[in-house]
Amino acid sequence: MQEEFPMIRIMDQNGKITDTSYLEQIDKALVQQFYRQLICMRAFDQKAINLQRQGRIGTYPGFEGQEGAQVGSALALDEDDWMLPTYRDHAASITFGKSYTILSSWNGRVEGNLPPEGKNILPPSVPIATQLPLAAGIAMANKYKNSSQAVIAYFGDGATSEGDFHEGLNFASVFQAPVVFFNQNNQYAISTPISRQMNSETIVQKSVAYEIPGIRIDGNDIFAAYFETKKALERARNGEGPSLIEAVTWRYGAHTTADDPTKYRNQKEENEKHRQNDPITRLELFMKAYGFWDEAVVEQLKEEVKEEIDGAVKDLETMPPADVNDIYDYMFEKPTWTIEQQKEEYIKHLRGVK
Amino acid sequence: MITITKTKQLTLIQAITDGMRTMLHEREEVVVLGEDVGKNGGVFRATDGLQEEFGEKRVFDTPLSEAGIIGSSIGMAINGLLPVAEIQFSGFIYPAYEQIMTHATRMRYRTKGVFTVPLVIRAPYGAGVRAPEIHSDSMEALFTHMPGIKVVCPSSPYDAKGLLISAIEDPDPVLFLEPLKLYRAVRGEVPEEKYEIEIGKGKYLREGDDVTVIAWGAMVPVAMKAAEQAAEKGITCEVIDLRTLYPIDRAIIAESVQKTGRCVVVHEAPATGGLGNDIISIVNDTSFLYMKSPIERVTGADVHVPFWALEEHNIPTPARVMDAINQVINF
Ligand SMILES: Cc1ncc(C[n+]2csc(CCOP(=O)(O)OP(=O)(O)O)c2C)c(N)n1
Numbered sequence: 001m002q003e004e005f006p007m008i009r010i011m012d013q014n015g016k017i018t019d020t021s022y023l024e025q026i027d028k029a030l031v032q033q034f035y036r037q038l039i040c041m042r043a044f045d046q047k048a049i050n051l052q053r054q055g056r057i058g059t060y061p062g063f064e065g066q067e068g069a070q071v072g073s074a075l076a077l078d079e080d081d082w083m084l085p086t087y088r089d090h091a092a093s094i095t096f097g098k099s100y101t102i103l104s105s106w107n108g109r110v111e112g113n114l115p116p117e118g119k120n121i122l123p124p125s126v127p128i129a130t131q132l133p134l135a136a137g138i139a140m141a142n143k144y145k146n147s148s149q150a151v152i153a154y155f156g157d158g159a160t161s162e163g164d165f166h167e168g169l170n171f172a173s174v175f176q177a178p179v180v181f182f183n184q185n186n187q188y189a190i191s192t193p194i195s196r197q198m199n200s201e202t203i204v205q206k207s208v209a210y211e212i213p214g215i216r217i218d219g220n221d222i223f224a225a226y227f228e229t230k231k232a233l234e235r236a237r238n239g240e241g242p243s244l245i246e247a248v249t250w251r252y253g254a255h256t257t258a259d260d261p262t263k264y265r266n267q268k269e270e271n272e273k274h275r276q277n278d279p280i281t282r283l284e285l286f287m288k289a290y291g292f293w294d295e296a297v298v299e300q301l302k303e304e305v306k307e308e309i310d311g312a313v314k315d316l317e318t319m320p321p322a323d324v325n326d327i328y329d330y331m332f333e334k335p336t337w338t339i340e341q342q343k344e345e346y347i348k349h350l351r352g353v354k
Numbered sequence: 355m356i357t358i359t360k361t362k363q364l365t366l367i368q369a370i371t372d373g374m375r376t377m378l379h380e381r382e383e384v385v386v387l388g389e390d391v392g393k394n395g396g397v398f399r400a401t402d403g404l405q406e407e408f409g410e411k412r413v414f415d416t417p418l419s420e421a422g423i424i425g426s427s428i429g430m431a432i433n434g435l436l437p438v439a440e441i442q443f444s445g446f447i448y449p450a451y452e453q454i455m456t457h458a459t460r461m462r463y464r465t466k467g468v469f470t471v472p473l474v475i476r477a478p479y480g481a482g483v484r485a486p487e488i489h490s491d492s493m494e495a496l497f498t499h500m501p502g503i504k505v506v507c508p509s510s511p512y513d514a515k516g517l518l519i520s521a522i523e524d525p526d527p528v529l530f531l532e533p534l535k536l537y538r539a540v541r542g543e544v545p546e547e548k549y550e551i552e553i554g555k556g557k558y559l560r561e562g563d564d565v566t567v568i569a570w571g572a573m574v575p576v577a578m579k580a581a582e583q584a585a586e587k588g589i590t591c592e593v594i595d596l597r598t599l600y601p602i603d604r605a606i607i608a609e610s611v612q613k614t615g616r617c618v619v620v621h622e623a624p625a626t627g628g629l630g631n632d633i634i635s636i637v638n639d640t641s642f643l644y645m646k647s648p649i650e651r652v653t654g655a656d657v658h659v660p661f662w663a664l665e666e667h668n669i670p671t672p673a674r675v676m677d678a679i680n681q682v683i684n685f
Contacts, residue, residue, distance in 0.1 A: 025605060082433070110464060110465075111466075112463050113467055114466060114467050115465075115468065122432070122465075122469065123465055123469075126456075127452065127456040130425065130452060130453060130456055130457060131420075131457075132425070133421060133424075133425020133426045133428075133453065134425050134426070134428050134429035134432065134457060135429060136429060137425060137426030137427055137429020137430040137431075137432075137433070137437075138423075138429035138430070138432060138433040139428055139429070140429065140430055141429065141432075141433035141434055142409065142433065144385070144430075144435060145434065160493075163421060163449070164421055164452075164453075167419045167421050167422030168425065168426075169415050169418075170419065170422060171416070171417065171422045171425075171426045174416075174417055175426075197505065263635065280407070294357045308567055328464065330462050330464075330465075330466050330467050331462070331463055331501060331502050332462070332502070332504075332525075332526045333467075333470070333525040333526055336554070336600070337554075337601055337604060338600075338601050353588075
């Protein structure tokens with residue numbers, strides 16, 4: 001099956017464009033946007049891990065290594081498209097929505113789930129694969145309304161073992177719903193390697209069963225992530241139905257800050273191997289080789305990014321305290337008497353405690 | 355001013371169809387989906403004729419996939435549609451339980467109302483029709499215990515149509531349980547136009563002074579029959595059809611038990627963790643000092659619905675309800 005679904009690359013590990021037909025679509029603005037967002041997301045991720053180590057946020061799932069897949073695919077979206085991320089897809093969410101409040105969800109704040117005004121970004125999905133039937137349904141509604149909005153749903157390799165993955169793809173296929181299923185195959189579901197997850201060589205081959213276009217891309221090649229996602233979204237918008245993208249990538253760090261990967265993989269050795277394929281390094285090599293590298297601009301970008309992340313942390317740490325009312329006030333449009341009574345009793349209790 | 359309401363004699367299931375038809379006419383966002391709901395009109399014919407009338411865009415068959423049906427319906431609801439999803443038998447809702455629990459019921463909560471799920475899940479439930487295993491489950495408490503979803507269970511054609519319309523108009527997820535034993539066993543006058551019955555309100559079916567009997571769904575006729583038998587012995591029962599299982603109508607329970615001082619709760623579902631316990635708790639909270647005797651429950655045992663040769667043994671009967679009435683009277 002690997003031969004039938006060869007890994008698509010536009011840029012090789014040395015930053016060389018292997019499919020020159022794309023060169024005319026690659027301009028300075030695009031490259032700079034890619035680069036800025038990649039380094040920004042890596043800085044964000046590293047910052048979040050540091051914050052966790054310092055006890056300033058709770059458990060956090062890092063995505064370092066997956067920036068190319070997330071940023072590239074998210075930049076391919078139109079403003080009013082829909083995105084259904086998982087807990088690991090902050091780079092995709094922030095790139096699409098440009099909001100850092102998401103970080104507060106790792107401090108247990110509901111605010112972290114909220115998209116910026118008018119943005120169709122669902123809260124990070126925690127139960128594995130369950131967002132995929134939702135994505136199919138959102139896309140079905142778009143089709144029903146003749147809307148040109150497309151949908152992208154993110155999920156990991158482990159998710160493909162859940163029934164919801166199959167149900168989501170099947171629904172999207174049967175109803176020809178405009179949705180792109182974007183898989184990040186980072187090779188592990190916590191400690192379970194992909195070889196234990198499935199007995200098939202690739203994830204993309206599962207698209208055959210649903211008779212939908214499937215492609216396998218080098219997820220660390222931001223050009224491939226961007227251009228291939230764009231094509232799939234275009235197909236969706238043109239009424240050509242869903243597609244499946246398998247972006248092969250690697251997460252350097254632990255599953256979450258609460259996990260110890262040295263227990264199940266040779267962390268150092270594996271990471272060293274994968275560093276040669278790093279999405280940021282590759283783009284830097286490309287920039288240098290194709291005349292997009294400007295030391296002064298890069299320095300300035302790094303400065304900007306640092307400020308942006310510092311600002312995000314400041315916003316996080318100056319948030320007003322969580323509001324107890326949030327527990328009760330959003331269960332239903334109008335609270336039921338049970339909730340009204342429970343809230344009233346508890347608020348009374350709190351007043352007494354003070 | 356006199357409003358002339360045209361009515362039709364309908365069975366409970368016809369009233370449900372009529373409710374969907376009314377809403378399909380009324381709002382373009384309404385879509386009806388599920389296994390076999392299209393051409394076949396549903397295995398119980400609840401959606402009979404709807405696809406013919408409204409087309410495949412509005413009323414459509416789905417793959418055999420409960421998580422897919424509910425998951426995609428949640429997506430549609432988030433994105434502006436009003437899906438009415440049929441689960442063929444409530445006993446097959448379990449594959450979708452995760453979708454309901456992890457997304458439908460908490461989308462509003464976890465996004466502070468940015469995304470909401472105005473979804474209706476229709477599911478026939480209950481025993482007494484000699485159906486195969488799993489087809490007869492009565493597991494409403496799995497859902498009344500689930501925060502963020504309303505649970506409705508009509509027992510008459512009039513209520514069925516009005517409640518279904520309210521459920522579709524409701525901005526939150528509603529599980530609409532249909533007592534399949536009553537689908538064709540009850541008939542009644544149903545207005546032709548659109549009308550709503552408020553979710554969360556029970557209804558007096560019979561007035562009395564001695565005992566309050568509380569039931570819903572397929573247990574309503576059982577409670578009524580017991581009340582008739584009691585009346586022959588000079589005991590008058592107030593029979594309440596709860597109609598909504600979450601949120602329960604606390605006021606009607608309190609009002610009635612404060613008058614009668616005695617109460618019997620009847621449900622098909624297993625006793626432990628069943629709704630009868632919540633009703634007892636409501637009486638405890640609102641009316642403890644009015645009570646003349648402890649409340650009795652007549653329920654299914656904590657067992658699965660028995661295979662049908664023994665099924666009747668687990669369904670509350672008028673005779674068992676009568677025993678309970680005697681118990682609370684003679685305490
Ligand atoms: C339904 C469900 N089962 C188990 C879990 C616990 N869990 C959280 S992440 C995870 C692994 C997921 O792996 P994968 O889909 O490959 O995504 P990745 O974390 O690698 O991005 C598991 C088992 C869960 N969140 N949801």
